[in-house]
Amino acid sequence: MNNSYDITILGGGPGGYVAAIRASQLGLNTAIIDQDPLGGVCLNWGCIPTKSLLKSAEMINSVKNAEQYGIKISSYKIEHSVIINRSRQISERLSKGISFLMKKNNIKHIHGRGVFSSKNSIKVSNGKKVTNIQSKNFIIATGGRPKNIPGVSFDGKQIISSKEAMVLNKPPKDMVIIGAGAIGCEFAYFYNTCGTKVIMVEMMDRILPMEDEDISKELNNRFVDSGVVINTNAIVEKVEKLKTKVKVHIKNGNKKIVVESSTVLIAIGITGNVDDIGLNTIGVNIDNGSIIIDEYGQTNIPNIFAIGDVSGPPWLAHVASAQGHVAVEKIANHNTRPVDYSNIPSCTYCQPQVASLGLTEAKAKEQGYKIKVGKFYFKSSGKALSIGEPNGFVKIIFDSKYGELLGCHIIGAEATEMIQELVIAKSLEATWENLALTMHPHPTLSESIMEAALDAYGIGVHQ
Numbered sequence: 001m002n003n004s005y006d007i008t009i010l011g012g013g014p015g016g017y018v019a020a021i022r023a024s025q026l027g028l029n030t031a032i033i034d035q036d037p038l039g040g041v042c043l044n045w046g047c048i049p050t051k052s053l054l055k056s057a058e059m060i061n062s063v064k065n066a067e068q069y070g071i072k073i074s075s076y077k078i079e080h081s082v083i084i085n086r087s088r089q090i091s092e093r094l095s096k097g098i099s100f101l102m103k104k105n106n107i108k109h110i111h112g113r114g115v116f117s118s119k120n121s122i123k124v125s126n127g128k129k130v131t132n133i134q135s136k137n138f139i140i141a142t143g144g145r146p147k148n149i150p151g152v153s154f155d156g157k158q159i160i161s162s163k164e165a166m167v168l169n170k171p172p173k174d175m176v177i178i179g180a181g182a183i184g185c186e187f188a189y190f191y192n193t194c195g196t197k198v199i200m201v202e203m204m205d206r207i208l209p210m211e212d213e214d215i216s217k218e219l220n221n222r223f224v225d226s227g228v229v230i231n232t233n234a235i236v237e238k239v240e241k242l243k244t245k246v247k248v249h250i251k252n253g254n255k256k257i258v259v260e261s262s263t264v265l266i267a268i269g270i271t272g273n274v275d276d277i278g279l280n281t282i283g284v285n286i287d288n289g290s291i292i293i294d295e296y297g298q299t300n301i302p303n304i305f306a307i308g309d310v311s312g313p314p315w316l317a318h319v320a321s322a323q324g325h326v327a328v329e330k331i332a333n334h335n336t337r338p339v340d341y342s343n344i345p346s347c348t349y350c351q352p353q354v355a356s357l358g359l360t361e362a363k364a365k366e367q368g369y370k371i372k373v374g375k376f377y378f379k380s381s382g383k384a385l386s387i388g389e390p391n392g393f394v395k396i397i398f399d400s401k402y403g404e405l406l407g408c409h410i411i412g413a414e415a416t417e418m419i420q421e422l423v424i425a426k427s428l429e430a431t432w433e434n435l436a437l438t439m440h441p442h443p444t445l446s447e448s449i450m451e452a453a454l455d456a457y458g459i460g461v462h463q
C-alpha cells in the first residue's frame with residue numbers, strides 16, 4: 001500500500017472532515033486519521049446529540065403546555081432511555097454519513113491514533129498494527145476535551161463531564177452544574193425539564209457571561225422561573241466526593257456556601273488535545289493547551305497547520321470547519337482569505353434560545369464606538385404571540401456614525417436560526433438601513449430584526 005499523501009489530516013471532527021473534502025476537491029491526494037468514529041466531538045458527543053436531547057426537552061414542555069393550544073393530554077410518561085437512544089442513533093447515523101463522504105471523495109480513512117514521528121510522517125496505531133504515513137502537509141484537527149477543576153477528577157458517575165451527561169441511565173434527583181456557559185446552560189435546561197433539581201454555579205457575575213448583559217439577565221430570569229437555582233460570583237474552592245453525594249464548597253465574596261447533589265457536571269470549558277501526539281518531537285509551538293496558528297491556520301512549522309478546538313477558542317464546530325476550508329486552500333495555493341473572526345455566530349440551544357454576533361453593548365462602548373441600540377420585544381410580535389413564544393427580544397447595536405452593524409443579540413424562539421440574517425448582513429457590510437428597509441415576510445419572527453433596526457433610529461413601528 002502506498003502510504004504517501006499530499007495532505008494528511010489528524011482528526012476527523014467537523015474541522016478535519018471539511019478540510020479533507022476541500023482538499024480532495026482541489027485535487028490533493030488526501031488521508032484522514034481518527035481514533036474514534038468520524039464526526040469528532042461535534043457529531044458524536046457535542047453539537048448533534050445535545051440538540052437531539054434538547055428537542056426531547058422541548059417536546060416535554062410542549063406536552064405540559066398543550067392545554068393552552070386546546071389539547072388536553074391527561075397523562076404522559078417520559079421514557080429517558082428512548083430520549084438517550086434517539087440521540088445516540090442520530091449521532092451514529094451522521095458519523096456513518098461522514099464515512100460515506102470520505103469514500104465518495106476518494107479520501108483515505110485510516111482508523112487509529114496518530115503520533116508525529118517527524119515533520120513529514122505520522123505513525124498510526126490501531127491496537128493491531130502500526131502504519132507509517134508520509135505526507136507533504138499535515139493539518140492537526142485533534143479537537144479538545146472538557147477542562148477540569150485542578151485537583152478534581154471526572155469519575156463518570158458522581159463527577160461527570162458533558163459526555164456522561166449525555167448518556168445517563170436516568171435523570172438524577174439533583175445536579176450541580178459548575179459553569180454557566182453554553183454547555184452548562186443547555187444541560188441545565190435539559191435536566192431541569194426532565195425533573196432534576198438543578199443548581200448552577202458560575203464564577204462570573206452572570207450566566208452566559210460572554211453574552212450581552214441584557215441577554216444574561218433575561219435567561220437568568222427565565223431559568224429561575226422554571227426552578228433552576230443560580231449562584232453567580234461563585235468560586236469553587238473544593239469538590240468533596242462522599243459515598244452518595246458530592247459537596248461543592250463555594251466562596252461568594254466573604255460568604256462560604258456548600259451546595260450538594262448526587263451528580264456534579266463540570267462544564268467550565270475546553271482544553272486542546274495537544275498531548276502525546278508528537279508535537280514536542282517536531283517543535284510545534286503551543287500556548288496554554290492550544291496550538292499557536294496564524295490567520296490561515298499555519299503553525300510555526302510551515303507544512304503543518306492546525307484548526308478547530310486544538311487551536312483555541314472559540315470552541316465551535318462552524319469555526320473549525322471554516323478554518324479547515326481556509327487552511328486547505330492556503331496549502332493548495334488556492335485563492336483564499338482568512339477566517340473573519342469578527343463575524344462568528346454564537347448559539348445556545350436551551351429554551352429560550354440565545355444567539356449572538358459581534359460586539360456586546362459593553363464591548364462596543366469599551367472600544368470607543370458611539371452607538372445606537374435598537375430593541376424589539378417578542379411580546380409585540382404577532383408571530384411570536386401566535387406560536388406561544390412572547391418572551392425575549394432582539395437587540396442590535398450600530399455604530400452611530402455610519403450605521404455599521406456592530407453586534408446583534410437575540411433571546412427567544414428560533415434565535416439560533418434568526419441570527420444568520422445578521423451574519424450575512426455583516427459579511428456584506430450592511431448598515432442599519434439595509435436591515436430596516438429590506439422587506440421581511442409577515443408574520444415572522446425575523447420581522448423583529450427589522451423592527452429592532454428601525455427602533456435604533458427612533459422609527460420603530462410596533463413598539
Ligand SMILES: Cc1cc2nc3c(=O)[nH]c(=O)nc-3n(C[C@H](O)[C@H](O)[C@H](O)COP(=O)(O)OP(=O)(O)OC[C@H]3O[C@@H](n4cnc5c(N)ncnc54)[C@H](O)[C@@H]3O)c2cc1C
Binds near residue numbers: 013033114115143277
Ligand atoms: C456538549 C457539547 C455541545 C456542543 N455544542 C455545540 C454546538 O451546538 N455548536 C457548536 O458550534 N459547537 C458545539 N460544541 C463544540 C464542538 O463540538 C467543537 O467545537 C467541535 O467538535 C470541534 O471540532 P474539531 O474538528 O476541532 O475537533 P473534534 O470534533 O473534537 O474532533 C477531533 C477528533 O480527533 C480525534 N483525535 C484526537 N487526537 C487524535 C489522534 N492523536 N489520533 C487520531 N485521532 C485523534 C478525536 O478522537 C476526535 O474524533 C459542543 C461541544 C460539546 C462538548
